[in-house]
Amino acid sequence: xxxxxxxxxxxxxxxxxxxxxxxxxxxxxxxxxxxxxxxxxxxxxxxxxxxxxxxxxxxxxxxxxxxxxxxxxxxxxxxxxxxxxxxxxxxxxxxxxxxxxxxxxxxxxxxxxxxxxxxxxxxxxxxxxxxxxxxxxxxxxxxxxxxxx
Numbered sequence: 001x002x003x004x005x006x007x008x009x010x011x012x013x014x015x016x017x018x019x020x021x022x023x024x025x026x027x028x029x030x031x032x033x034x035x036x037x038x039x040x041x042x043x044x045x046x047x048x049x050x051x052x053x054x055x056x057x058x059x060x061x062x063x064x065x066x067x068x069x070x071x072x073x074x075x076x077x078x079x080x081x082x083x084x085x086x087x088x089x090x091x092x093x094x095x096x097x098x099x100x101x102x103x104x105x106x107x108x109x110x111x112x113x114x115x116x117x118x119x120x121x122x123x124x125x126x127x128x129x130x131x132x133x134x135x136x137x138x139x140x141x142x143x144x145x146x147x148x149x
Contacts, residue, residue: 001055004047011040046076106133
C-alpha cells in the first residue's frame with residue numbers, strides 16, 4: 001500500500017509540481033503528453049488496492065482475499081510486460097512527436113518572440129537541458145537557460 005501511495009504521489013508531483021507542470025498550462029501541450037502520468041497515478045491506485053487485499057487476506061487468513069491478491073498481481077505483471085513492449089516499439093514515434101512539438105513551438109517563437117511562447121520554449125530548454133535545434137546560428141536570440149549545451 002505504501003508503494004502504491006508513493007507511486008501516486010510521484011505521478012501527481014510530476015504532473016502538477018515537477019518540471020512538466022510548466023507544460024500543462026500551454027495550449028500546445030497535447031493531452032497524450034501526460035497520458036503516461038495519468039497511467040502512473042492509476043497504477044498507484046491499483047497497487048494500493050492490491051496491497052489492501054494482501055494485508056486483509058493475510059490478517060484474516062482468507063483464501064479468497066489471498067487468491068484475489070494473487071490474481072491482481074498476475075494482471076499487474078502482465079500489464080507491465082505489455083507496457084514495456086509497447087514503450088519499446090513506440091519509442092521512435094514518441095521521439096518524433098516530441099521533436100515535432102518542439103519545432104512547432106520554435107517556429108511560433110521565431111514569428112513572435114514575446115509572451116507565452118517565450119516562456120514555453122524556455123521551459124522546454126530547461127527540461128531537456130539543451131537550446132536550439134542543432135547549430136549555433138539557430139540558438140541566437142533563443143531564451144536559453146544557463147549552463148546548457
